[in-house]
Every structure is written in structure tokens, then in C-alpha cells.
Amino acid sequence: MLGYTVCSNKKEDYMNKIILGLLISSGLSVNTYAACTYNFDATLAQVNAKNAAGGRQIKLMSPISITEQKGTATITYIGSIPVDQVVTSGKLISMLSIQTPLVDKTVIGNNIVAAEFIFDASNLKNVVLGDSYEIQQMAFQILGASNLKNEISLDLGYGLINKDTSLADGNYVTLTGATTKRDTSGSVVVKDVDRKVIPITLPTDGKVRVGLYFNQVSKQMGYIINGTNYGYLNLVAENALKNIGFNGVGIQSPNPNSKFIGKTVSVQLITDKANMQFTYPTGTTDICGSAI
Numbered sequence: 001m002l003g004y005t006v007c008s009n010k011k012e013d014y015m016n017k018i019i020l021g022l023l024i025s026s027g028l029s030v031n032t033y034a035a036c037t038y039n040f041d042a043t044l045a046q047v048n049a050k051n052a053a054g055g056r057q058i059k060l061m062s063p064i065s066i067t068e069q070k071g072t073a074t075i076t077y078i079g080s081i082p083v084d085q086v087v088t089s090g091k092l093i094s095m096l097s098i099q100t101p102l103v104d105k106t107v108i109g110n111n112i113v114a115a116e117f118i119f120d121a122s123n124l125k126n127v128v129l130g131d132s133y134e135i136q137q138m139a140f141q142i143l144g145a146s147n148l149k150n151e152i153s154l155d156l157g158y159g160l161i162n163k164d165t166s167l168a169d170g171n172y173v174t175l176t177g178a179t180t181k182r183d184t185s186g187s188v189v190v191k192d193v194d195r196k197v198i199p200i201t202l203p204t205d206g207k208v209r210v211g212l213y214f215n216q217v218s219k220q221m222g223y224i225i226n227g228t229n230y231g232y233l234n235l236v237a238e239n240a241l242k243n244i245g246f247n248g249v250g251i252q253s254p255n256p257n258s259k260f261i262g263k264t265v266s267v268q269l270i271t272d273k274a275n276m277q278f279t280y281p282t283g284t285t286d287i288c289g290s291a292i
Helices: 010-025 044-052
Strands: 057-060 070-074 083-088 112-120 134-145 150-162 170-182 188-200 207-215 220-225 228-232 243-251 264-270 284-286
Touching: 044 057, 070 083, 070 243, 134 264, 150 207, 150 220, 170 207, 170 220, 243 264
Parallel strands: 057 083, 112 284
Antiparallel strands: 070 264, 083 243, 112 207, 112 264, 134 150, 134 243, 150 170, 170 188, 207 220, 220 228
């Protein structure tokens, strides 16, 4: 024990039970807060159907934690046929066309709504790379839709680069996004495009955390990387969001002799305000409408 005792007052306990019973019977609630979740419930059958339809091939990450909203990928060689490892929802993976508005997680909130993302590269942090050619990438693809159309899409990525000709050695966060409009025929086409490539310092725990916040009034998306707020992207959607979907991706190594082969990385989605760490503009909520 902890060196103390608790005295029970039976009369007081009885009165507390009566009071609690009155609260319940009157319809009042002591705590009505419910966690804000997103369900990574895509099935193998859905993955197989998507692969059969063509395009870049995918397989489910393993393991996938529904409660943590997290997927883990083991790095392998990309081979002659690229196969990405994913963690996503059944509704997003089954979306037939960009021309049809996504119906997935309902967005509640008329001001600013936010979510956070964690890229865990801790198993890569202490690997001595030397002259080894390495490109290791993880990403989230985010799709936001109104009732009218898909409004905004964003590829949010973390990359570790070593001895590549395109970028200096180091760690990067990339954001590549587009908003949409309808052309004269009524088809959904690209309206705005923006891309950011931001060098970062990998935190000591090897985990990169990014926050995204969508302003439902101005129709802009802002971003925070490891606590630094970079403001809004150069993207303006036409309508507020009613639904949102998330697809986490682990991309395999293009180097057959990579020092990372066999190591695990993970991607995690944070949708509940209780688990968010960053400071957002006044009035921001999670996607379920709870104030952060």
C-alpha cells in the first residue's frame, strides 16, 4: 500500500449514489465528451479490387492499430513493380472517381478544423549512411469534400534523403496540394496548385509531427511542423468541407542495397483534440467540433 488508509462513510456513500441516480434519471450528464476518431478499416478485398483496377499497386500495412489510428510498414526494395504500403478507410479506398464527392468522416465545425500527423522514423535515426544512396518516404494523402464536389487534396510527406542528385542530404517535409473548380462542361478540374519542400531537423525521438488546419471561412489550409506555424498554403477552396478522408502511405526503398531494408516506420493520424499538441488559431476545433 501507499502508507495511508481511506475511511468509508456509508451514509455519505449512500447519499452520493442517490445524487448520481438523480442526475442520470433527469437526463443530465457529468461528462458527455466522446473521442473524435477515424476508422482505418479498409479490407484486403477492397485493396485487391483497387489493384485489379490498375494504377500503382498497394498492400495494407502490418500491423494496423485501429485504436491508435496508426499503421506500421517494413521497408523493402521497391522492385520492378512499385507497391506502396497503406493504411486507410474503406470509404476512401472505394471512391470510384474524383468527379464524385467523397463521403467519409463528417467534418463538424464552421470556423477552423484541425488534425495532426506523426511520421515515426525513430528506427532510421541512428543508421550511419555514409555514401549509401537513400530515399525513404512516408506520407498522408488528405481529401476534403463539400456536398458539391471534392474541394481540396493534399499530399503531406516526410522524406529522408542521402546522396540524391535532386536534394541536399537531410530530412524534409513536403506539402503538395490542389483545389478544384468545375470547367465549362461541368467536370471537376484543378483550380490552384501549391508545393512546399521544407528542410527540417529530425526531433530527438525520431518523430516528425505536422498539424493541418482548414479555415472553413476563408477556405484556406495552414500547416504547423514540429511546433512552427508556417501559415497558409497558396490554395483557396471554393466551399467549406463536409467530409474528409485520410490515406497513410509507406513508400519502399528504390535502393536494393539500402541500409533501411528490414526496418520499420509508422504513420499515425491524430483527430481527437485531447491528443493534439500544437497551438492553433483562436476558435480551432478537431474535426468533430470539440475546441482545442
